[in-house]
Amino acid sequence: MHFYLLTGIVVGFAASILAGRYGRNVNFWFVVCFIFPPTFLVLLALGENQECMPDMQNQAQAMNEYTECPYCAERIKKKAKVCKHCGRDIPPKEINI
Template identity: 35%
Template sequence: MDNGNPAAAFLLLAISFVIYFFPTFIASYRKHVNGTSIFLVNLFLGWTFLGWVVALVWASSANTEKSAEKSTPAPPLSDDRACPYCAETIKNAAIKCKHCGADVEPVKSPRLKQGWVAFTACHDKEEQERTMDAIAMAGLPVVSMIGLAVGAGPYETKDEAKRALAALRDGPRLFSEIVYRDSVSGKYAPITD
């Protein structure tokens, strides 16, 4: 009695595995935001044809992560000023006007002492340092919060903090919340320039 070729049996097993987890592979390739849930549905209910089809349809849905061109952080609101010689708009950091060619002094925006902050909680000092570096690399101002938490801000309006929150979520993938950081309650370290 012939038991068959072991290589053919292994090939059949590998093909079955790929077909069974095809919805999971699709979700992973498309960077679906619910990839873990799709995997679980595929794993536990994929043996039923209906469970497999549900996982495949879900993996093919448009609920994927934002593409790189959509996830660029919003530019800072007060990054421009008027040239003192020709009144055309130039950057705050400009040392020469691009319109009239005049040499101008760069202007540093004053740092707010209180305002809205997109903050991230950290578990230890090492994670806090990584988070501070990620916020700085995203081009956002770094501010210390209560305990090991750090944030981006403070901002004058809640909308600016929401844009910073979106930049942290889409860029370095930091989970953040928005709070109002004051300078008089004693809950936060003072901001020094």
């Protein structure tokens, strides 16, 4: 029984670390792998959380798409010609070489 408990804790910890890297629920995978260690293989098979990845891509995209209004400092789209916050015209950005 002691051995089983130890295995559960070790596998549970390993699973929680892996779950964190995969962008999954750390507590959930710790508990599941603690109760039933072979579930660790399921986590390995599942790999990275696909639902999490588009989110990070969206964030990167948002960073690329948005800029600050030079007048009111609110976040606006780079393509915007008029600020939706203060209503002023946005000068076209100089081209970076």
